[in-house]
Amino acid sequence: MRNGDIKAIELTEAAIDRIEHLNPLVNAIASHDFDLARERARTVPTGGVFAGVPTLIKDLTAYPGHTVSYGSRLFAGLRANEGSAYTASLDAAGLVTLGKSATSEFGLIGTTESLANGATRNPWDRSLSPGGSSGGAVAAVAVGMVPVAHASDGGGSIRGPSSFTGLFGFKPSRGRTVSNGMPPDLPTTRLISEHCVSRSVRDSYNWLLATQKPDISAGLAPADIATLPRAKRLKIGVYHRDTFGQSPAPGVETITNKAAALCRHLGHDVREIDGPRMNAKANGKAYFALTGFAINSLLAQARNAMGPAFDPSLLEPYTLDLASRAQTLTHEDIVACTKVLEAATAAANDAMEGFDVLLCPTIGFSAFPLGRHGPDHAPAEIDAMIARLASYTVVASLAGWPAMSVPLFMTDSDMPIGCHFAAAKDRDELLFSLALELEEANPWMPRLLDLQERLRWLNV
Numbered sequence: 001m002r003n004g005d006i007k008a009i010e011l012t013e014a015a016i017d018r019i020e021h022l023n024p025l026v027n028a029i030a031s032h033d034f035d036l037a038r039e040r041a042r043t044v045p046t047g048g049v050f051a052g053v054p055t056l057i058k059d060l061t062a063y064p065g066h067t068v069s070y071g072s073r074l075f076a077g078l079r080a081n082e083g084s085a086y087t088a089s090l091d092a093a094g095l096v097t098l099g100k101s102a103t104s105e106f107g108l109i110g111t112t113e114s115l116a117n118g119a120t121r122n123p124w125d126r127s128l129s130p131g132g133s134s135g136g137a138v139a140a141v142a143v144g145m146v147p148v149a150h151a152s153d154g155g156g157s158i159r160g161p162s163s164f165t166g167l168f169g170f171k172p173s174r175g176r177t178v179s180n181g182m183p184p185d186l187p188t189t190r191l192i193s194e195h196c197v198s199r200s201v202r203d204s205y206n207w208l209l210a211t212q213k214p215d216i217s218a219g220l221a222p223a224d225i226a227t228l229p230r231a232k233r234l235k236i237g238v239y240h241r242d243t244f245g246q247s248p249a250p251g252v253e254t255i256t257n258k259a260a261a262l263c264r265h266l267g268h269d270v271r272e273i274d275g276p277r278m279n280a281k282a283n284g285k286a287y288f289a290l291t292g293f294a295i296n297s298l299l300a301q302a303r304n305a306m307g308p309a310f311d312p313s314l315l316e317p318y319t320l321d322l323a324s325r326a327q328t329l330t331h332e333d334i335v336a337c338t339k340v341l342e343a344a345t346a347a348a349n350d351a352m353e354g355f356d357v358l359l360c361p362t363i364g365f366s367a368f369p370l371g372r373h374g375p376d377h378a379p380a381e382i383d384a385m386i387a388r389l390a391s392y393t394v395v396a397s398l399a400g401w402p403a404m405s406v407p408l409f410m411t412d413s414d415m416p417i418g419c420h421f422a423a424a425k426d427r428d429e430l431l432f433s434l435a436l437e438l439e440e441a442n443p444w445m446p447r448l449l450d451l452q453e454r455l456r457w458l459n460v
Contacts, residue, residue, distance in 0.1 A: 001052045008052030012041040012096050015054035018456075019098065019145045025458060026121045026130075028139035030059040031067040032099025041096045048094025049206045055090075056140055056149040059100040060107050060133070061180065061194070063087050066097065071105040071133075073116045073314040074302070084181030086194050086211060090150070093210035101149055102136030104375065105316045106295060107157060109382060110389040111373045112136055115316055119370045122164060123455060124415055128367040131161035131389070137197050138165040144452035148198045148207065152180075154191045155287070155386075156363075156393025159405040163362035163418030166407040166448060167197045168435070170204045173218075173425045174400030177211045186294045187338055191397050199448050201225070201435045204404075208428065218426040231433040234268045234356040236260075239275030242391035243283070248364035251411045256361050258409050259419040263359070266437060275360065276344075276351040276395050283344050283394070284387045286337035292326030293334060299323055316375040318382050341398055348399035352424050357434065360392050362405040362418035392420055402428040404435055407444045416447075 001008065016034050023029050037054070044052055062068045062080035064087070069075040090097075102117045104110070112120040112135025120135045122128040123143040130139045134151035138161040141149050151158045153171045162169025171193045180194045196207040202225045209220045221228060238260045240253055247253065264270045303310045312320060352358060373385045396403035402425070405418030423431045 001046070008041040008044045008096060009038060011052050012037055012054055012098070015098055015146055022143050022145055022455060025126065025455060026123055026139040026143050027118055028102055028120055028136040028143070028145065029056070030069060030071070030100045030102040030117050030136060033066055034098065036065050037096055037098045044094050044096055045092070046094070048092060049210055051094030053095055053148065054098050054146050055095045056099055056101040056137060056146055057087070057097050058134055058137055058150050058152055059103050060152060061087065061150065063097055063100070066100055068100065069116060071103040071107070071114045071116055072316070072319075074311065076116060085178040086180040089178055089211045098146065101134070101140055103134065104132040105319050106298070107133035107152065107154065108291070108295070108319060108322065109133065109373065109375055110157070110160060110386050111370075113370060113374050115375060121370065122367050123451060124165065125367065127369060129164070129370050129373075131164045131367065133157040134161045134197060138162055138167055138169075141167055141197050141199060142448065142451065143455055148196050148203045151195060151197045153193045153195065153397070154188065155390040155397045158193070158195060158197060159362050159393045159403060159418065159420060160389055162197050162405040162407070164367040164416065166416030166444060166451070167199060168201055168204055168407060169197050169405040169418070170195055170208070170431070171396060171403045172208055172212070173402045173428055176213065176216060176426070176428065177208070178213055186297060187290045187334060188294045199445055201432060201439050205432050218428070220429055220432070225432075225436065228433060228436065230437045231430060234434065235354070236263055236268050236270045236357045236359055237273040237351070237355040238270055238359040239273050240360065241275055242364055243276065243278045243280040243395065244388075244391055246364065246391070248361045249366070251366070252361045252364055252417055255409045255411070255417055256359070256419060259406075260359060262408065262438065262441060266441060270359070273351070276348045278344050278347045278395070280387070280391065282340050283398070284383070286340040287394075288322065288383055289326060289329060289333065289337050290341075292322040293329055295319060296323040296326045318375045318377075318379055321379040344398045345400070348395045348401070349424075352399075352401070356423060356430065358422045360420050362392060362420040363389060364391065366411055366413070366415045366417050396422040400425050402431050404431055406435060406438055408438060408442050410447070
């Protein structure tokens, strides 16, 4: 694009062709509007860092002209008239939105198997889940429909799916990016970060460069990422047990140890630690209560706006159960839950004290079979699944840290599993610097390109 060798409309048509051939394999797309994308490609600004690059927006985020169903049958076909400061920043970067990536209903469940869109499949093994709630985004990028896609993360929904699909998944520091348009008064809004999933550290860095607040004091350097200095020798604490005190699967522990050994080989000071000391059960109870409160509030707004068209039977059983649990919450209950999570934040920061970076598994196990944790399963079972999926990643979410899942190694069964690195709040650039060093030392792009080449021929 920058050299004038190809036009944005040509890139858009190539991405559309790949979606038409590859989406039947993984079911990553919730909706699309290719005509709108073509119109955008013909007029896209040429100066943006992603000028002409095709992408997808997660179906929890409104983007002008495209549908936004929130992964729910209740909102099927709803078109957004406007976006947010966040989507405006993506437009300014020159991205061309082709459609919306699949997600679980309201992003609640850690697998992308909504009743509205069906099961999204993991490209590495299509009998397995890509995780959630950004399952459509990771499947689309891993299979090669688009090179980079928008995603969001409230407890691990960028990092977990990236771990399952061999992508680089970064969660920015709390408050670093421009507004995503979510109601600021909901207690869970502060946990949610908007970013992307990508095949390279470069693309993730540039995405954050395009979407960070212009006046942020610790902003990324507006430079070619290839010229950025690599991380100074860091003090890295590595731990294996999650917030429940459980050990990861043996293969995951082996990969974490290999990541620690790689960091030592690169000259970093890596030390074994116990990890954050948290009351995981209390945290989980507070988290689900606050999430239910937020969903109950959003559904009340939808009921008022839709009137007789509001049909609760179109909502998934887990969504209804979560909302109903929150109906008796008082103001005092909300305050108490918030204090529980604040205590968890303090415990996280205590664990970070004296270290530049903390290393642990992203998730304690590799991708699981589709159908094992669907939205019609027992609510208590789904609660337990979500808590286990987020038992490492939620620490950075509560603390507001930047964190990333890095696809350094594969399991013995040739499935990806990520290594999770986190740094103190606003040290995003330090993490990116480390990520670049790791990517150069043990590149993962060849694995992804090989996967994409194998899959490309299945539906040609």
